Amino acid sequence: MKLKIKLASLMLLSYTFVHAQKVDVKKSMQSATTQTDVLIKNVDSARKIKPKQVSPRTVENGQFKMVVSRDWTSGFFPAQLWFYYAYTKDKKYLDLARKYTEDIKVEQFNKGTHDLGFMIYCPFGNGYKLTKDTAYKAVIIQAAKSLSTRFNAKSGVIKSWDHNGDKWKFPVIIDNMMNLELLFEATKFTGDSSFYKIAISHADKTMKNHYRPDFSSYHVIDYDTVSGNVRNKLTAQGYANESSWARGQAWGLYGYTLCYRYTKSAAYLAQADAIANFILSSKITPADGIPYWDYNDPQIPNVSRDASAAAITASALYELAKYSKERKKYKAAADKILLSLSTKYTSAPSANYGFLLEHSTGHRPAKSEIDVPINYADYYYIEALLRNKNKGY
Incomplete structure (x- = not known):
């Protein structure tokens, strides 16, 4: 009995030690800049051929x-x-x-x-x-x-795509939440409130129409611009219309967090908290915090992960931790994701032409960019490292 207790104590100690680890930001940034120097050389070579x-x-x-x-x-x-x-x-x-x-x-x-x-x-x-x-x-x-x-006053949202008119009339994707920062900043720069009002309208309509009761998100909402009503709720890059595409959940988390930054609206903070809870309470996501490309793919665990969704989520959680009562929870979750990305998902030195992270999924239904390095994963990964060190981001 004493031996069992001792072994259990050692296992708990080991678990606590592993989960208490922090990413070495200095080391990770040094590795990142060295790797990006390789990328820059490849970019310059490619541009000589195709300027x-x-x-x-x-x-x-x-x-x-x-x-x-x-x-x-x-x-x-x-x-x-x-x-x-x-x-x-x-x-x-x-x-x-x-x-x-x-x-x-x-x-x-x-x-x-x-x-x-x-x-x-x-x-x-x-x-x-x-x-x-x-x-x-x-x-x-x-x-x-x-x-x-691209804003339509009747539907109250910014149109995402002009293509595939046979599928939808006025499609709005959850990714579009990320473009509101541009509008908020334009109002700050000019004093013209029209940009701010468009951003608020889009955020409010997206909050109303994109989200399910569990605060998972649809990918595409198609609007009728005459009535302003929703015509259909779809996906383009997720597994199915009713599934939860991992990067879409991350875009929404980041988007409502930045909306709170600019507006201090309690509704946006509550929305960001709810989305974070959906992501962090998932029983599907592996222990390292890096989600599968879609939470509802029936082939899990034999499908690709999405390191880009993880990087976006980590960066958003670091900012949300500054505003929410769940500060410790969000920071711990972001730390865990960032540690995983920095130790298990980085390219070997000089590999992948200089891209930083491996194992992202771009557009799986189109059989495009599956289990690959990709530039937006690298961008949000570096932003998360800076936010971990409170570098003003």
Whole structure:
């Protein structure tokens, strides 16, 4: 009996030690910058062949893939370089961030996408924060004007996609919550409340129509712009219409957390808390905190994980911990995810052309970017590292 008690005590001690570990941010950032130096060389080589391709996106089937500026992921790479400058104060990263940010500038006039928050605010917003360059500020304001043209007053939301008109009329995806930061900042810069009002309307309608009683999210809500009513509730990138696509849950958590930052609305804080509870209470997610690509895929555990969803979630939880009564719980959860990403999901040195994280899932139903490195996973991973160290993000 004494031996059993002693063994149980040792196991508990071991469990406590493992779960009390903290990520070594300094070491992780050093590894990240070294790895990104490899990525930069590959980007420069690729651009000599195809100059219009401005940013690295992924590695798929062993092939290094770049994108043009109008791709929704184009802003993450230069934004990541701004993070490195924020952390290191090394002029090398300042110069590189400026160089690659400039390549995305033309998209400030793009009215054909809802993704201007990702494309413009991530690089230009971080650039403005660190340099106070008024040219960056002007780009952000123009991008907010472009994004505002996609708002429909009757339905009260910003249109996400212009394609596949046979499937939907006015589709709004949960990802669109991430683009509201651009609008909030534009109001701060200009004093023009119209941007703020659009963001609030979109957040309120999304809260009403995208969420189920358990605070999981639909991916796509299709609106009727004449009546303003919901036509259909669908998925595009999840397993099924009624399933919970992992990255969608992360986008919603991050989106309502940033809405609370700008508005201090108790409703948005409550929404973020509820979404966090859905994510953290999942019995499906493995012990390391990295979710499967969709919570409801019947093939679990024999399906891909999504490190990008985990990185977004960790970054959001660090910010939410500053506002919520569940501070300790959220910080502990973020610490666990970040430790897993930093120790089990990072690329080997110089592998994957210089991308940081492995095992993300982009668009599984389309058989695209399954179990791969991807740029937005890296971006939110670095942001989470900075937030772990309270670096102002």
